[in-house]
Amino acid sequence: MAPARHAWWRDTKWQAVLYQALVLLALAALLAWLGHNAATALARRHVASGFAFLDKTAGFGISQTLIPYSEEASYGRAMLVGLVNTLAVSAVSIVLATLIGFLVGIGRLSGNWLVAKLCTVYVETLRNIPLLLQVVFWYFGVLQALPGPRDSLKLGAWFVLNNRGVYVPELVFAAGSWIVVAALGLGLAAAFGLYRWAQATQLRTGHRPAIWWALPLLILGLPAVATVAAHVPFALSWPALAGFSYDGGLQINPEFAGLCLALSLYTAAYIAEIVRAGLLSVARGQGEAAAALGLKRSLALRLVLVPQAMRVIIPPLASEYLSLTKNSSLAIAIGYSDLVAVFAGTVLTQTGQAIEILMLTMAIYLALSLVTSLAMNLYNRAHAKEGFA
Amino acid sequence: MSGTAFRSPPVHHVGALGWLRANLFSSIANSILTVLILALLAWTIPPLLNWAIFSAVWHGTTRAACSDAAGACWPYIWQRMGQIVYGFYDFDQRWRPDIVYALGAVGLAWLVIPRAPRKGWAGIALLTLYPLVSYVLLSGGWFGLPVVSTERWGGLLLTLVVAAVGIVVSLPLGILLALGRRSELPVVRTLCIVFIEVWRGVPMITVLFIASSMLPLFLPDGLEFDKLVRALIAVALFNAAYMAEVVRAGLQALSRGQREGAAALGLGYWRATGLIVLPQALRIVLPGIVNNMISMFKDTSLVSIIGFFDLLGVIQAGSTDLEWSNPNTAVTGYLFAAAIYWAFCFSMSRYSAKLENDLAAGDRR
Numbered sequence: 001m002a003p004a005r006h007a008w009w010r011d012t013k014w015q016a017v018l019y020q021a022l023v024l025l026a027l028a029a030l031l032a033w034l035g036h037n038a039a040t041a042l043a044r045r046h047v048a049s050g051f052a053f054l055d056k057t058a059g060f061g062i063s064q065t066l067i068p069y070s071e072e073a074s075y076g077r078a079m080l081v082g083l084v085n086t087l088a089v090s091a092v093s094i095v096l097a098t099l100i101g102f103l104v105g106i107g108r109l110s111g112n113w114l115v116a117k118l119c120t121v122y123v124e125t126l127r128n129i130p131l132l133l134q135v136v137f138w139y140f141g142v143l144q145a146l147p148g149p150r151d152s153l154k155l156g157a158w159f160v161l162n163n164r165g166v167y168v169p170e171l172v173f174a175a176g177s178w179i180v181v182a183a184l185g186l187g188l189a190a191a192f193g194l195y196r197w198a199q200a201t202q203l204r205t206g207h208r209p210a211i212w213w214a215l216p217l218l219i220l221g222l223p224a225v226a227t228v229a230a231h232v233p234f235a236l237s238w239p240a241l242a243g244f245s246y247d248g249g250l251q252i253n254p255e256f257a258g259l260c261l262a263l264s265l266y267t268a269a270y271i272a273e274i275v276r277a278g279l280l281s282v283a284r285g286q287g288e289a290a291a292a293l294g295l296k297r298s299l300a301l302r303l304v305l306v307p308q309a310m311r312v313i314i315p316p317l318a319s320e321y322l323s324l325t326k327n328s329s330l331a332i333a334i335g336y337s338d339l340v341a342v343f344a345g346t347v348l349t350q351t352g353q354a355i356e357i358l359m360l361t362m363a364i365y366l367a368l369s370l371v372t373s374l375a376m377n378l379y380n381r382a383h384a385k386e387g388f389a
Numbered sequence: 390m391s392g393t394a395f396r397s398p399p400v401h402h403v404g405a406l407g408w409l410r411a412n413l414f415s416s417i418a419n420s421i422l423t424v425l426i427l428a429l430l431a432w433t434i435p436p437l438l439n440w441a442i443f444s445a446v447w448h449g450t451t452r453a454a455c456s457d458a459a460g461a462c463w464p465y466i467w468q469r470m471g472q473i474v475y476g477f478y479d480f481d482q483r484w485r486p487d488i489v490y491a492l493g494a495v496g497l498a499w500l501v502i503p504r505a506p507r508k509g510w511a512g513i514a515l516l517t518l519y520p521l522v523s524y525v526l527l528s529g530g531w532f533g534l535p536v537v538s539t540e541r542w543g544g545l546l547l548t549l550v551v552a553a554v555g556i557v558v559s560l561p562l563g564i565l566l567a568l569g570r571r572s573e574l575p576v577v578r579t580l581c582i583v584f585i586e587v588w589r590g591v592p593m594i595t596v597l598f599i600a601s602s603m604l605p606l607f608l609p610d611g612l613e614f615d616k617l618v619r620a621l622i623a624v625a626l627f628n629a630a631y632m633a634e635v636v637r638a639g640l641q642a643l644s645r646g647q648r649e650g651a652a653a654l655g656l657g658y659w660r661a662t663g664l665i666v667l668p669q670a671l672r673i674v675l676p677g678i679v680n681n682m683i684s685m686f687k688d689t690s691l692v693s694i695i696g697f698f699d700l701l702g703v704i705q706a707g708s709t710d711l712e713w714s715n716p717n718t719a720v721t722g723y724l725f726a727a728a729i730y731w732a733f734c735f736s737m738s739r740y741s742a743k744l745e746n747d748l749a750a751g752d753r754r
Contacts, residue, residue, distance in 0.1 A: 016573070016574055019574060019577075020574050020575070020576035023576055023577060023580070024576055034607045037606070037607050037608055037609050038607050040609075040610075041605075041606045041607075111412070112413060112415075112419045113412035114412075114413060114423055115423075115426065118426060127734075127738075128683070128731045128734035128735045128738065129687075129731050130687040130688070130689075130690040130701065131687070132690045132691060132693070132701060133690060133701055133723065133726060133730065136701075136705060136723065137720070137723040137727070140708065140723075141716070141719055141723050142720075144716075145716035145719070145720070326591070326593075327592065329594045329595070330594065330694075332594065332694060333693075333694055340592065340594055340595065344598055348602065354598075354603045354606065355603055355606065358599050358603055362587070362590075362591045362595050365590060365591045365592060369586075369589075369590035370590070
């Protein structure tokens with residue numbers, strides 16, 4: 001007897017094709033409708049379309065420019081300046097957030113009750129307050145409320161703080177300074193090589209060659225000799241009061257400082273939790289075995305616990321870095337000239353080309369995300385191999 | 390009593406001194422750390438308390454009261470309490486948000502109190518009936534209630550409306566997206582992946598910009614959405630992508646046999662999903678969903694950038710108000726807003742931790 005026959009529309013294979021065709025059709029119809037609406041709206045408002053505006057003169061100034069830029073530069077250049085500013089504030093904040101986050105995360109597991117409690121309070125406070133509120137608090141509530149240049153807060157001549165920003169001494173390089181830089185690089189490379197050699201020797205023979213005195217000599221001594229040989233080819237530029245404002249030194253403007261402070265303190269709370277979870281994920285016996293071998297707590301952390309925890313920590317850490325970069329777009333609330341503030345803010349208002357500008361902005365952030373997750377996958381692949389789990 | 394001498398417990402492990410020794414002064418390094426932290430606390434806490442309480446201004450109705458204060462300016466908060474709670478909602482209509490607040494509080498208490506009966510019904514009512522009642526009450530236009538335009542909504546009310554709509558819409562949407570991402574239909578799967586990854590790859594502020602300046606271009610003439618509705622759509626879509634990833638984690642944690650078992654019993658895709666897969670998957674990721682709600686709640690503050698006067702927006706507007714303009718006033722406002730946000734987020738995170746604990750208890754059995 002032949003198997004019972006179904007009508008073809010009962011066949012799941014055909015149903016799958018049918019459903020997907022319907023979904024595609026609906027999507028195409030939606031896109032066509034939206035496109036038609038946008039075309040008529042743009043025609044009525046006489047807004048140009050396309051990306052030709054990127055070559056037009058911007059005509060506005062930007063407060064922080066890390067690459068050459070002037071009012072005569074193009075909108076495309078302005079976008080690039082914004083992107084560089086986004087990357088700059090993100091990079092500095094990522095370094096700070098990682099440092100604070102690791103300290104607080106390890107601190108939460110400390111045997112010292114006071115340290116553990118203090119770190120818990122830090123995490124639970126900062127994590128539960130919106131980042132935007134923290135950004136405006138640091139900028140409007142703290143940095144803008146500082147005294148003016150004449151009544152600056154000072155830490156000797158090293159560190160000057162007023163409502164125009166933070167000033168620190170700046171290293172000014174003169175001709176011949178490349179010798180010192182090269183010496184420093186050479187010293188670092190030699191010290192690293194020596195360290196690796198000592199490590200390998202210890203693994204092979206069980207005895208560690210005494211090299212502790214050679215490392216500082218290489219890293220500090222070599223550049224020192226080079227400095228003297230090149231007749232001190234650099235100088236420090238100190239911040240000094242000139243009239244109504246400070247001159248000289250490196251000025252960090254309050255927008256950058258405020259955003260950086262808020263981003264790194266806020267993200268550090270999340271990083272601390274990631275670090276804590278990572279350390280807790282290492283089997284209890286590992287710490288006990290390290291203690292049984294006579295390792296101090298600091299050595300046990302550095303040699304046994306943290307390296308194993310890193311494999312758990314790194315992937316969420318990367319996504320935390322990514323959200324920090326995206327969160328740097330809150331710059332617009334305090335007027336820091338990042339990608340969103342410059343491009344999706346000023347340029348959008350001037351040109352009115354909302355669609356192109358917002359699409360381009362989103363594409364740049366998406367590209368940053370993709371690059372980060374690509375790097376992450378590569379790292380994971382490399383470290384999953386050398387792991388023993 | 391032969392031979393065994395009575396011994397007192399070891400001194401080091403009991404009493405306050407023993408505790409101090411074990412927890413604060415267990416080694417030289419620890420002792421130094423303890424002393425340093427105590428010094429830091431002694432250096433920072435008294436000035437903070439002094440600013441917030443002892444040198445603060447508590448009474449008064451005008452700016453003059455705070456003009457030469459060395460501490461917080463609390464009268465500013467009392468004066469603006471109405472705005473902080475209701476925004477610019479019509480003064481004589483404020484009983485309407487009051488009812489919405491009260492209903493919400495009762496509903497949440499019902500869900501959170503462990504012994505309360507019929508939680509399922511309470512949950513369904515809170516997700517369906519409550520938004521409807523709140524909408525009718527807040528916007529008016531029915532049953533003789535005067536219309537209050539959404540431009541007048543603000544303060545904590547607006548923050549809660551944005552958060553609630555975001556949660557109520559993004560959860561079902563996120564579930565659909567998560568199911569779509571695990572679908573066997575390639576077209577559906579690809580579309581869901583693209584949707585989720587695009588939203589997750591861009592900052593929320595760009596999505597809000599799209600809602601405020603790009604969306605109107607894509608709508609035909611005459612069809613105009615309320616500005617708030619546009620922002621709500623953006624918030625809901627953005628969060629749906631994040632919710633989808635949380636739900637997907639739950640779907641992946643579930644053994645394959647569950648769906649196969651359901652199929653063997655003759656259940657189709659939707660019935661297997663609704664009756665077998667989702668109830669288990671959602672239970673697993675309930676803490677994750679609550680954590681997601683916390684970040685959604687914090688992210689509502691971004692609507693102040695596109696010109697809404699939510700809790701943060703009202704505080705920001707107040708701090709630039711010449712009437713009260715004074716650094717102490719601004720900081721007082723920020724701290725008060727921070728305290729409100731913190732109270733909401735911290736209680737949600739405690740609840741999430743409790744859920745996690747309760748769920749783990751089932752596995753420990």
